[in-house]
Amino acid sequence: MAITDGRSIHAPRAIASAPPTDKPMAESLKELVLKEARAAGFDAARVATPAAAGTAIGEHLMQFLEEGRHGDMAWMAATAERRRHPLGLWPQARSIVMLGVSYAPEGDPLAPLADPARGVISCYARGKDYHDVIRSGLKRVARTLAEASGTEVKVFVDTAPLMEKPLGQAAGLGWQGKHTNLVSREFGSWLFLGAILTEAEIEPDAPEDDHCGSCSACLDVCPTQAFPAPYQLDARRCIAYLTIEHKGHIPAEFRRPIGNRVFGCDDCLAVCPWNKFAAAARETRLHALAANSAPPLAELLALDDAAFRRRFAGTPVKRTGRDRVVRNALIAAGNSQDKSLMPAIERLLADDSPLVRAMAVWALRRLAEPEAWERARRRLLPSESDAAVRTEWAGEALS
Numbered sequence: 001m002a003i004t005d006g007r008s009i010h011a012p013r014a015i016a017s018a019p020p021t022d023k024p025m026a027e028s029l030k031e032l033v034l035k036e037a038r039a040a041g042f043d044a045a046r047v048a049t050p051a052a053a054g055t056a057i058g059e060h061l062m063q064f065l066e067e068g069r070h071g072d073m074a075w076m077a078a079t080a081e082r083r084r085h086p087l088g089l090w091p092q093a094r095s096i097v098m099l100g101v102s103y104a105p106e107g108d109p110l111a112p113l114a115d116p117a118r119g120v121i122s123c124y125a126r127g128k129d130y131h132d133v134i135r136s137g138l139k140r141v142a143r144t145l146a147e148a149s150g151t152e153v154k155v156f157v158d159t160a161p162l163m164e165k166p167l168g169q170a171a172g173l174g175w176q177g178k179h180t181n182l183v184s185r186e187f188g189s190w191l192f193l194g195a196i197l198t199e200a201e202i203e204p205d206a207p208e209d210d211h212c213g214s215c216s217a218c219l220d221v222c223p224t225q226a227f228p229a230p231y232q233l234d235a236r237r238c239i240a241y242l243t244i245e246h247k248g249h250i251p252a253e254f255r256r257p258i259g260n261r262v263f264g265c266d267d268c269l270a271v272c273p274w275n276k277f278a279a280a281a282r283e284t285r286l287h288a289l290a291a292n293s294a295p296p297l298a299e300l301l302a303l304d305d306a307a308f309r310r311r312f313a314g315t316p317v318k319r320t321g322r323d324r325v326v327r328n329a330l331i332a333a334g335n336s337q338d339k340s341l342m343p344a345i346e347r348l349l350a351d352d353s354p355l356v357r358a359m360a361v362w363a364l365r366r367l368a369e370p371e372a373w374e375r376a377r378r379r380l381l382p383s384e385s386d387a388a389v390r391t392e393w394a395g396e397a398l399s
């Protein structure tokens, strides 16, 4: 998942830079790094050369961008030249240490989808913010590497213009499955990735082969048909993009398929047969917080800005902001058939945010009797100034 505004939370920077000293043998430097990675909480660590990623990934990125599949994640296009190859980001890099932390859930992550009175938060966001968890571990490993090698080292997690999945495959952490995420034989689809680039030469590992075979479970389960072809994703159709990254109104065709997913989606990951080898995450900070897996929709609909920030402090949900999460909760409410949510929805018809008002209109239309909806429309439409909200009142967007 990406950050919402495209800026790096942790701008890539040198962890340490020391004059070259008596360098340890390449092999022992690698052993040191792998040992430190384990001690820092990483479940997997392997090494690739920048060249190992090849040039095809850059071409695929350009194709993805040319077709507009990044939607309004404009930062992807803005950083494309650096993103398409790790040397574009840092020409001095000689080795890439790819690290993975398992966030494999206990139990069936899709179970909360069956309770329409609750909003489902995807597994990656049920615990503490993984950026914070990974970043401290990456810094620790990078510091050790910089001191031992006497070279410059840079750390990256998620937000830097680096294609972490193909680099993870090049290092042998796993392979990019048909759902486009990295799948590990040991950890299934549940690995967060981080990268350390260094000027030091470290012996590379072999890349991992594709083990998807004839399986198509992830492609078949997607509620919004977001895969134009195996190994390709149109982010504009993906519920993770729509509910987390997309700043605007969610197009009508996706509202029903979204169901009660209020933050991200796990369906394509959860059905992957390779998950059966994955033990639950050992990093306790990534374990689901009881209140964060499937909060009642009534609770989400009642959040104002301050309550939202308190409620989701320290989790990835906070970064998306109150308005978008309440927008999503309104879609879930509209899909719930739960009329007890109507008073909360009606209050949101007068919300300050047009994003929220628009989805309150849609949710009310799905739950209220036609006469009640018509009464609300006559009362509120004349004073509505926002064009998108007016369209919702016109009823054209109901699907």
Ligand code: B12
Pocket (backbone or CB within 6 Å): 001, 002, 003, 056, 057, 058, 060, 061, 063, 064, 122, 123, 124, 157, 158, 159, 160, 161, 162, 163, 164, 165, 166, 176, 179, 180, 181, 182, 183, 189, 190, 191, 192, 193, 194, 231, 232, 233, 235, 238, 240, 241, 245, 263, 264, 265, 266, 268, 269
């Ligand atoms: C942008 C982004 C998103 C976007 C777009 C996702 C995407 N698949 O591109 C959105 C918002 C949809 C998203 C969603 C999610 N994300 Co995200 N996201 C990213 C981010 C920041 C960049 C990914 C990227 O570069 N995409 C551009 C495309 C072009 O690259 P690609 O997916 O590698 O594309 C390859 C293939 O699709 C293929 N391909 C593409 N086009 C073509 C065309 C042809 C002809 C062929 C043959 C091949 C081909 O080749 C490409 C290169 O290898 C990364 C972090 C990072 N810096 O890498 C996290 C990251 C990928 N996300 C992650 C996660 C966890 C998620 C979610 C599971 C979160 C959730 N539960 O809601 C979902 C999963 C949805 C899914 N099925 O992908 C993790 C994945 C970890 C892993 N094990 O793979 C990452 C690595 C973050 C991290 N540091 O851990 N994410």
Ligand code: SF4
Pocket (backbone or CB within 6 Å): 179, 221, 222, 223, 224, 225, 226, 227, 233, 237, 238, 239, 240, 264, 265, 266, 267, 268, 269
């Ligand atoms: S995360 Fe959900 S919506 Fe996105 S591709 Fe996977 S199954 Fe489809």
Ligand code: SF4
Pocket (backbone or CB within 6 Å): 177, 178, 179, 183, 211, 212, 213, 215, 216, 217, 218, 219, 268, 271, 272, 273, 274
């Ligand atoms: S569900 Fe099947 S096709 Fe999809 S990534 Fe997993 S093994 Fe590959």
